[in-house]
Amino acid sequence: MGSEEAETVATVLAAWLGGPVIRDFRSSMGPYYVLIAPGSDWGGPGERLTTGTYLGVPRPGHATTLSRWVVLSPYPGALGDTRRLCALLASSESLRVVHG
Known part of the structure; x- marks a missing residue:
């Protein structure tokens, strides 16, 4: 996202994905989980x-x-x-290089 600021990251993720995102703080990496439809294609x-x-x-x-x-779901059922x-994931490596 080019930022460590939680509000900036949330704004970018909401704009890019249009669906809910959860962050898990149980590990040091603090992974993000994007909620998508169970049967959707994923490659x-x-x-x-x-x-x-x-x-x-x-x-x-x-x-x-x-x-x-x-990012909260903008409406019930939005994914x-x-x-x-x-x-977004394809561009994330270049974001890391440019911003840090």
């Missing part, structure tokens, strides 16, 4: 969680030390666009 560089995998989803408006919403997610 992107990131790992996709599969059947039998559990992801803790925080209650909206209640931040925890384990995870929090970075991220996998094509846009692939484009």
Whole structure:
């Protein structure tokens, strides 16, 4: 995203993906999880969680030390666009080089 500022990252992710994103703080990497439709095509560089995998989803408006919403769903049932997610991940390496 070119920034470490949580608000900037949230703004960019919301604009790019149009769907909900959760960040998990249980590991030092603090991975982001973009919620996409279970049957959607995925050929992107990131790992996709599969059947039998559990992801803790925080209650909206209640931040925890384990995870929090970075981008709330704009409306019930809205999910991220996998094509846009692939484009964002493909550009992420160049963002790291340029910004840091």
